[in-house]
Amino acid sequence: MTRRLTAAAGVVLALVGLVALAVPSVTTTLPTDETVVSILGGVLLLGAAREIQRRRDASFEYAETSDTEVTVELPTPGDDFDRRLETITVTRYNQLQRQSIRDDVREVAVATLQRRERCTEDEAQVMLDEGTWTDDPFAASFFTRRPPKTSARNRIRELFSSTPPFQRRAVSAVREVHRLAEGEDD
Secondary structure (H helix, E strand, O other): OHHHHHHHHHHHHHHHHHHHHHOHHHHHHOOOOHHHHHHHHHHHHHHHHHHHHHHHHOOOOOOOOOOOOOOOOOOOOOHHHHHHHHOOOOOOOOHHHHHHHHHHHHHHHHHHHHHHHOOOHHHHHHHHHHOOOOOOHHHHHHHHOOOOOOOHHHHHHHHOOOOOHHHHHHHHHHHHHHHHHHOOOO
16 A cells, blocks of 8 residues: 555656646745755655665575586487498398498489489489499499409408498498589599
8 A cells, every 4th residue: 555655646746846847837836945845855765765675675586597508419410320330240131221221322322313413313223223323333332232343452452351341332332422412523
């Protein structure tokens, strides 16, 4: 109730002040002796002291902000493919996994060849099956499933490498498709 009265008194005094600015003759009827001014000053000081005390007793509330320096872990493109490729070993019979990887790379290779060579999907498939889509014999052999047409030295190196031939050929094919997709020439 006191807040409403205080607010109403404040509004009335503000209106009287605005009217007094516009029409100064209105204020001639108000008492302006020293006693009235002292009483008004005392009331204002009491109101100020009350407000200071109220704020002193108030509890502080702070907003909780999130930490802007939190590192968000996002997956790196190709990590899933790398994990799948690493599971391929020489000793395990995993023809379904190999075919799945070959199909995924073939799909991207066909789309890349279509865009790069401006050919149809069937023509791109034939290029992959014949190995004419690249000069890299290891990348070509990934889709032809024939031994790479390379020197005896490179075949012996592949035979004694610790990386399985399928994995090495898949990586060569992916690199070659990436090179074509980026538009790099030999």
